[in-house]
Amino acid sequence: MDAFRLLTRSTKLKPTSTSADSRLPSTGKAANPQLFRTAETDELEAKNGKKRKRAAAAQQDEEDVPDLDFFSSNKRPATSVAEPAAATEEDAVSASVQDVSDEAEPMDEVQRRTILNSHKIKVTDMRDLEDIQTQSESTKDSKKKSKKSKKEQAPVLSKKEQKRARRLFPEPLINFKELRSKYKISSRLAENVAEQGFTVPTEVQLGTLPLLLGESSEPDLLIVAPTGSGKTLSFLIPVINKIVRHHHSNPDEHGIFSIVVAPTKELASQIVNEGRKLVAGTGVKITLMKKGMRISDSGDADVLDEKSDESSGSEDENADSKPTKERANIPLTKSDILVTTPLMLVNALSANRTTTMATLPLVRSLVMDEADVLLDPLFREQTLDIWKACSHPDLRVGLWSATMGSNIEDLTKSTIKERQEELGQKPSEPHALLRLVVGLKDSAIPNIDHKLVYAATEQGKLLGLRQLLRPSAASASDIRLRPPFLIFTQTIPRAVALHSELKYDIPAEAGGSSRIAVLHSDLSDIQRSEIMRDFRKGEIWILVTTDLLARGVDFRGINGVVNYDIPNSAAVYVHRVGRTGRAGREGGIAVTYYTKEDIPYVKSIANIIDMSEKLRGKEGDKSIQKWLLDALPNLSKNSKKDMKKHGVEARRAPRLTDKEDDGKGARGMRISTKSGFERRLENKKKGAIAASRNRKAAAANDGNVSDAGSWAGLD
Numbered sequence: 001m002d003a004f005r006l007l008t009r010s011t012k013l014k015p016t017s018t019s020a021d022s023r024l025p026s027t028g029k030a031a032n033p034q035l036f037r038t039a040e041t042d043e044l045e046a047k048n049g050k051k052r053k054r055a056a057a058a059q060q061d062e063e064d065v066p067d068l069d070f071f072s073s074n075k076r077p078a079t080s081v082a083e084p085a086a087a088t089e090e091d092a093v094s095a096s097v098q099d100v101s102d103e104a105e106p107m108d109e110v111q112r113r114t115i116l117n118s119h120k121i122k123v124t125d126m127r128d129l130e131d132i133q134t135q136s137e138s139t140k141d142s143k144k145k146s147k148k149s150k151k152e153q154a155p156v157l158s159k160k161e162q163k164r165a166r167r168l169f170p171e172p173l174i175n176f177k178e179l180r181s182k183y184k185i186s187s188r189l190a191e192n193v194a195e196q197g198f199t200v201p202t203e204v205q206l207g208t209l210p211l212l213l214g215e216s217s218e219p220d221l222l223i224v225a226p227t228g229s230g231k232t233l234s235f236l237i238p239v240i241n242k243i244v245r246h247h248h249s250n251p252d253e254h255g256i257f258s259i260v261v262a263p264t265k266e267l268a269s270q271i272v273n274e275g276r277k278l279v280a281g282t283g284v285k286i287t288l289m290k291k292g293m294r295i296s297d298s299g300d301a302d303v304l305d306e307k308s309d310e311s312s313g314s315e316d317e318n319a320d321s322k323p324t325k326e327r328a329n330i331p332l333t334k335s336d337i338l339v340t341t342p343l344m345l346v347n348a349l350s351a352n353r354t355t356t357m358a359t360l361p362l363v364r365s366l367v368m369d370e371a372d373v374l375l376d377p378l379f380r381e382q383t384l385d386i387w388k389a390c391s392h393p394d395l396r397v398g399l400w401s402a403t404m405g406s407n408i409e410d411l412t413k414s415t416i417k418e419r420q421e422e423l424g425q426k427p428s429e430p431h432a433l434l435r436l437v438v439g440l441k442d443s444a445i446p447n448i449d450h451k452l453v454y455a456a457t458e459q460g461k462l463l464g465l466r467q468l469l470r471p472s473a474a475s476a477s478d479i480r481l482r483p484p485f486l487i488f489t490q491t492i493p494r495a496v497a498l499h500s501e502l503k504y505d506i507p508a509e510a511g512g513s514s515r516i517a518v519l520h521s522d523l524s525d526i527q528r529s530e531i532m533r534d535f536r537k538g539e540i541w542i543l544v545t546t547d548l549l550a551r552g553v554d555f556r557g558i559n560g561v562v563n564y565d566i567p568n569s570a571a572v573y574v575h576r577v578g579r580t581g582r583a584g585r586e587g588g589i590a591v592t593y594y595t596k597e598d599i600p601y602v603k604s605i606a607n608i609i610d611m612s613e614k615l616r617g618k619e620g621d622k623s624i625q626k627w628l629l630d631a632l633p634n635l636s637k638n639s640k641k642d643m644k645k646h647g648v649e650a651r652r653a654p655r656l657t658d659k660e661d662d663g664k665g666a667r668g669m670r671i672s673t674k675s676g677f678e679r680r681l682e683n684k685k686k687g688a689i690a691a692s693r694n695r696k697a698a699a700a701n702d703g704n705v706s707d708a709g710s711w712a713g714l715d
């Protein structure tokens with residue numbers, strides 16, 4: 001069914017060509033999910049891949065191991081002699097000794113540099129220069145020298161030299177086969193990756209997987225990589241592999257080994273779904289944190305809070321009503337990886353902040369997805385508490401996002417340092433803290449089209465949006481946005497109001513009002529997950545929402561994003577528009593409406609669009625002209641802060657009493673195409689008709705029908 005055709009009904013719009021259609025995100029995955037590459041690197045990678053393949057094939061012939069190319073098809077390979085069926089559950093790492101091993105020579109630095117640079121991957125050692133130098137000195141076996149004398153000898157480096165000293169060029173991952181052949185990941189995990197049908201690793205996978213799976217000590221990692229670039233797979237593969245290894249070497253140790261924290265329930269549940277596909281048959285368990293779960297040994301720490309605003313559709317709903325004593329009898333959750341929102345885990349570990357935080361002593365990996373928001377004041381305290389609760393000295397952290405302010409980097413550095421001091425680790429002992437950036441930091445993906453549209457007023461925005469919904473009326477508009485798409489508003493009342501305004505715009509033959517839905521955090525968990533499911537299934541075509549869905553959520557075939565209300569910050573813009581154009585898909589559109597109230601805040605968005613177009617190398621037809629960038633005002637630091645916290649003032653949800661609150665915000669900010677005057681007239685007319693009907697009914701009852709034209713006007 002062509003949603004666009006049904007929406008346009010029998011309009012005279014020219015049918016779009018098939019070639020244009022095939023470029024839409026909804027038409028399927030991109031041939032290559034990478035965003036940055038050059039012909040030169042393609043060649044180099046192909047050459048390297050072949051070399052490695054040949055070496056692997058030679059080794060395979062020698063060992064006469066049958067059918068070990070786990071990536072050749074979606075079929076499971078025949079179980080080898082070295083890996084009997086029974087072993088697949090506890091995927092024995094030692095069994096991999098007889099698997100394909102890659103004897104290809106490691107790349108030289110020039111090759112590594114060429115590949116990393118052309119994919120715009122930049123790896124930096126984030127530790128203090130002194131610590132880096134101390135470590136490199138110690139590896140050179142010059143331990144005899146005192147630290148003091150080293151300090152004295154260390155030359156003073158210029159900023160440029162310091163940058164150069166921090167820059168690293170680790171070996172990249174050329175193809176997914178190397179996960180098994182070179183990095184020796186669990187064979188079952190490798191099969192599960194292969195079953196997803198991915199052929200080429202994205203930039204973030206290319207850069208991070210070798211760092212996390214390689215032989216040298218696992219680093220703490222800060223990753224800034226574009227939206228939709230496959231960060232989930234990048235952190236899940238190493239986490240799962242580490243646990244498979246751990247199970248193998250410590251079969252008697254059971255408990256939570258990894259925590260993945262995400263800011264919303266929707267994202268947490270999506271990570272669990274992705275994780276489940278990867279852990280199948282590996283013996284590793286991944287679980288979504290739910291109310292009522294007991295995750296810590298420390299007595300009855302998990303007291304439940306009925307009022308918790310992060311409630312979840314618990315599998316064990318009965319646990320909610322159990323008294324505290326009984327709750328202590330709830331068995332400990334048997335899971336290796338726990339995926340959670342911050343508050344949910346903190347509540348479970350601290351009996352809703354009534355006791356001191358229990359610890360999670362076995363956790364070796366802490367993943368913070370959307371780390372910048374997790375360490376933003378809103379979640380900071382909770383996230384840091386979780387970090388502290390992970391008390392194992394070998395804990396490694398990974399902070400992942402498409403945007404990362406320098407304040408988050410500083411906070412990460414200082415938290416790691418504090419932990420090391422608490423644990424008594426010397427600066428020369430610790431592992432590295434590396435930062436990996438793909439593309440330009442804090443920029444929007446280059447594979448989507450941005451449209452920044454001045455709509456003057458709220459009414460103008462609604463008219464513009466209606467044109468998108470009914471392209472028949474939009475002959476003058478150059479924007480063709482095909483469903484499915486997302487519409488973002490600033491507040492929940494505005495999302496609700498916009499939804500009710502648009503509900504009847506979809507023609508009945510296209511499915512009517514059921515095709516459009518609203519999703520926000522005031523809905524119940526069940527409603528939220530039903531809407532998510534229906535949108536993913538394609539039953540809902542247009543989803544009006546708030547920033548609840550701005551981050552992380554992966555609806556693969558979304559054709560566009562409409563910022564009905566401008567986002568509160570440039571970072572939010574990057575995340576919102578990143579819901580389209582995922583995994584390298586072309587043809588996604590991001591439409592942002594702005595009114596005169598928004599003008600003070602638009603420059604940062606215009607800058608992001610400009611940067612994204614530069615990244616794409618789009619010359620000539622730039623959507624942001626230089627004169628506009630020059631004309632738009634800069635925002636003061638304080639106004640930026642205020643905007644980030646509360647959004648555009650005129651659109652903030654007013655503090656109204658229940659009676660006054662019509663869900664549509666302040667007068668000028670109403671979501672309606674009609675003016676106040678028109679609305680009043682309409683209301684009066686409606687009232688008059690109703691009154692007339694009442695009178696007629698009353699008169700009929702009296703057996704005395706009055707003259708239809710003699711109604712006495714308005715009540």
Ligand SMILES: Nc1ncnc2c1ncn2[C@@H]1O[C@H](COP(=O)(O)OP(=O)(O)OP(=O)(O)O)[C@@H](O)[C@H]1O
Pocket residue numbers: 029033198199200201202205225226227228229230231232233401402551552553554556578582583
């Ligand atoms: N190598 C790959 N080839 C093709 N598709 C991939 C590859 N890796 C991941 N994907 C797909 O890309 C999509 C986006 O992945 P993911 O949700 O992990 O992105 P992300 O980087 O976390 O984005 P965001 O910053 O928005 O959270 C998913 O549908 C995933 O299945």
